[in-house]
Amino acid sequence: MLISFIIQFSALWFLSQAQKKHFKLVFNIPFTTYIEKKFKGLGWILLLLSYGVALIFENIPMASVYWLSFLSLNILSVTIFNSFYAYKFKKV
Amino acid sequence: MHYRLNITSRALAAIFGGYAFAVASSFALVPILMLFFSLVKSDAVYLATMLSYIFYFAAIIFSFCRSSILLVCRDMTLACGVLYLVHLGASTL
Amino acid sequence: MKPDFRRNMIWLHTYSGLLIGWLLFAIFVTGTLSYFTPEISQWMKPELGSQTTSNKLINKSLQMLKQKSDKSERWQINLPTQRSNQFTLSWWIKENNKTKRNVVTLNSQTFNEIHVRDTHGGNFFRTFHYTLELRQYGGRYFAGIAAMVMLIGIFTGIFTHRRFFQDFFTIRVKKLMKTVTDLHAIVGVITLPFCFVISFSALLIYISLYMPWSAEHHFDNGYRELNSKVTTSLPKLISANKTVEPLIDLEPILAKVEKAWPEHSAITHLIYERPFDLNGRIVIYRQAKMSLSNKSEILAFNAKSGELLEAIAPERTARMIRRIFYGLHEAHFAQPVLRWLLFFMGVASCILIGSGLIIWLKKRLDKLKQRHFGHTLVERLNIAGICGLILAVVSYFYANRLIPINLESRAVLEVNVFLFVWFASFIYSFLRPALKAWLELLFLNGIAFLMLPILDLVINPHWLIQAIEYKNMAYIGFNLALIISGGICLMFYYWLRKTDLKTHIKINNTNHEEQILC
Numbered sequence: 001m002l003i004s005f006i007i008q009f010s011a012l013w014f015l016s017q018a019q020k021k022h023f024k025l026v027f028n029i030p031f032t033t034y035i036e037k038k039f040k041g042l043g044w045i046l047l048l049l050s051y052g053v054a055l056i057f058e059n060i061p062m063a064s065v066y067w068l069s070f071l072s073l074n075i076l077s078v079t080i081f082n083s084f085y086a087y088k089f090k091k092v
Numbered sequence: 093m094h095y096r097l098n099i100t101s102r103a104l105a106a107i108f109g110g111y112a113f114a115v116a117s118s119f120a121l122v123p124i125l126m127l128f129f130s131l132v133k134s135d136a137v138y139l140a141t142m143l144s145y146i147f148y149f150a151a152i153i154f155s156f157c158r159s160s161i162l163l164v165c166r167d168m169t170l171a172c173g174v175l176y177l178v179h180l181g182a183s184t185l
Numbered sequence: 186m187k188p189d190f191r192r193n194m195i196w197l198h199t200y201s202g203l204l205i206g207w208l209l210f211a212i213f214v215t216g217t218l219s220y221f222t223p224e225i226s227q228w229m230k231p232e233l234g235s236q237t238t239s240n241k242l243i244n245k246s247l248q249m250l251k252q253k254s255d256k257s258e259r260w261q262i263n264l265p266t267q268r269s270n271q272f273t274l275s276w277w278i279k280e281n282n283k284t285k286r287n288v289v290t291l292n293s294q295t296f297n298e299i300h301v302r303d304t305h306g307g308n309f310f311r312t313f314h315y316t317l318e319l320r321q322y323g324g325r326y327f328a329g330i331a332a333m334v335m336l337i338g339i340f341t342g343i344f345t346h347r348r349f350f351q352d353f354f355t356i357r358v359k360k361l362m363k364t365v366t367d368l369h370a371i372v373g374v375i376t377l378p379f380c381f382v383i384s385f386s387a388l389l390i391y392i393s394l395y396m397p398w399s400a401e402h403h404f405d406n407g408y409r410e411l412n413s414k415v416t417t418s419l420p421k422l423i424s425a426n427k428t429v430e431p432l433i434d435l436e437p438i439l440a441k442v443e444k445a446w447p448e449h450s451a452i453t454h455l456i457y458e459r460p461f462d463l464n465g466r467i468v469i470y471r472q473a474k475m476s477l478s479n480k481s482e483i484l485a486f487n488a489k490s491g492e493l494l495e496a497i498a499p500e501r502t503a504r505m506i507r508r509i510f511y512g513l514h515e516a517h518f519a520q521p522v523l524r525w526l527l528f529f530m531g532v533a534s535c536i537l538i539g540s541g542l543i544i545w546l547k548k549r550l551d552k553l554k555q556r557h558f559g560h561t562l563v564e565r566l567n568i569a570g571i572c573g574l575i576l577a578v579v580s581y582f583y584a585n586r587l588i589p590i591n592l593e594s595r596a597v598l599e600v601n602v603f604l605f606v607w608f609a610s611f612i613y614s615f616l617r618p619a620l621k622a623w624l625e626l627l628f629l630n631g632i633a634f635l636m637l638p639i640l641d642l643v644i645n646p647h648w649l650i651q652a653i654e655y656k657n658m659a660y661i662g663f664n665l666a667l668i669i670s671g672g673i674c675l676m677f678y679y680w681l682r683k684t685d686l687k688t689h690i691k692i693n694n695t696n697h698e699e700q701i702l703c
Binding site for chain 3: 001012015016019021022061062065066068069070071072073075076078079080082083084086087
Binding site for chain 3: 098099102114115118119122131132133134135136137138139140141142144145148149152153156157159
């Protein structure tokens with residue numbers, strides 16, 4: 001379950017970085033459509049993978065409850081991570 | 093004044109008219125569920141009651157979206173009428 | 186009403202949120218606390234101490250029950266579980282056509298009776314969140330209305346947020362109001378499925394109250410008859426009219442139970458129906474961890490022969506749907522990690538509702554030229570509804586520790602303290618300028634939370650020492666939660682005091698005074 005949680009966090013991080021306003025704060029390289037597509041693809045695949053990992057440990061209904069609960073915490077974590085990372089490093 | 097009358101009437105239509113619509117749906121859905129999902133009557137009544145909340149929700153959204161309050165009243169009365177007829181038709185058969 | 190769908194939804198979101206906001210906040214706060222009902226009850230009944238559970242308790246309990254009465258029609262043994270430390274024996278005796286229940290709470294090691302203080306414990310929050318302490322006055326209907334409005338709020342809130350996907354991971358931190366609005370949006374998004382499930386399941390739980398008409402019409406005995414038709418249960422026990430000695434050695438039965446339910450401390454409680462009858466039946470209940478449905482998993486045995494009786498027939502889909510929603514609402518199946526996640530989402534929902542109310546007020550006060558009593562009322566209700574409610578919760582815990590144990594009906598007194606402090610905070614919010622009231626109540630909350638574990642230690646250090654000895658995480662965890670909550674309140678207090686709210690001051694043209702807004 002912890003593995004599912006971590007994979008989901010990284011999936012959401014990739015999905016958030018696929019947005020230009022977050023990407024430019026972390027990476028110095030220019031933001032191209034190629035990178036956007038790759039990050040989005042990787043993000044979604046990891047997201048599905050995290051659900052699959054959750055399904056290994058529990059039956060479908062229970063795993064879904066866990067996965068959706070992880071999703072809430074992870075979306076908030078990625079958001080706070082992005083926003084305060086930007087704030088701390090004062091990048092314009 | 094017109095604004096206040098508008099929202100008050102819509103609110104009343106949403107709350108009470110919507111509830112009537114939901115109750116009507118909990119009656120009308122019983123024969124529909126029994127026919128199309130081959131449920132026993134008790135299961136059909138149980139499920140119809142649970143599904144009627146969705147109808148209540150739809151009615152509330154509807155009454156604040158329709159362009160005039162008269163249309164809201166007309167449409168809601170028609171819908172309740174149809175549902176009542178379904179219930180009536182099924183109970184006589 | 187308005188030119189397009191989205192604007193109608195925004196209007197509906199704003200006004201439905203305003204009308205029901207404070208009630209919804211109270212329901213969500215007390216409901217979120219209810220996730221930890223047994224743990225709160227443990228802290229509020231410290232005399233119970235820490236109990237160890239084992240199946241060996243059952244035989245001795247049966248012996249005790251046999252001594253207590255020779256005419257009982259029903260015995261019940263509630264074993265201490267991982268979450269609840271209450272070990273009780275109950276027996277029902279028929280007197281003059283009325284069946285009376287006798288209960289005794291025992292120490293699981295010495296089997297001496299423990300005199301527990303008269304308190305509702307965590308159950309107060311659980312019953313409050315759906316009855317609002319107005320059970321005889323239709324409180325459950327108000328809670329149902331609140332649930333319906335919450336569903337409307339969730340749905341309309343999706344449309345209110347203009348750049349749903351673009352702002353998915355964004356919180357702007359430079360300006361205060363934008364931060365609060367973004368927080369409201371992001372919390373709304375993450376708690377969307379949670380709030381939907383909670384509100385919808387709340388409505389489904391009480392279909393007997395909110396939508397009884399179809400059942401009343403289609404069945405002679407109304408909802409009761411409908412319920413008995415859709416619910417499957419054990420067959421009614423028929424008396425054999427032969428008196429026998431009750432079974433008091435459950436070893437063979439327990440062996441069968443252990444084989445079927447291998448996990449540790451699987452049994453939560455046990456009911457022995459008609460113990461002095463030949464047809465006596467023992468029904469054993471499993472702790473709810475396996476499925477989302479709230480139907481208890483049981484094993485029933487014939488007391489005389491010890492054979493396993495036929496299992497209850499599985500329920501059909503319609504009943505299962507309500508069971509699953511009911512189970513999702515109560516979340517008895519949730520083990521600690523999941524329970525804390527659900528608690529986190531509950532807290533997030535409270536933040537959602539609270540921030541929504543604050544945003545409403547701020548946006549409205551920004552736009553207006555003349556302040557109206559309504560705005561003052563909303564402002565004070567915000568303070569009392571949010572800070573005041575939290576203060577009421579803390580004072581409920583204080584009342585539990587400070588009211589003398591031997592006082593009669595002290596449970597009612599504790600509840601009255603809760604309600605009184607809440608009301609007093611409402612009065613207080615009118616007596617002070619808005620910002621000062623926020624700051625003072627936040628400070629009071631923080632100090633109150635932090636002082637409570639200390640008070641607990643002063644009153645009887647033995648409770649905490651025993652809890653640490655037995656690694657009773659419920660008791661220790663509660664104290665820790667108090668300290669953390671106090672810390673958060675104080676952090677909020679210092680941040681609010683420090684924040685330059687001068688950029689939010691609005692000069693009122695007619696009164697020429699500065700109104701500091703939150």
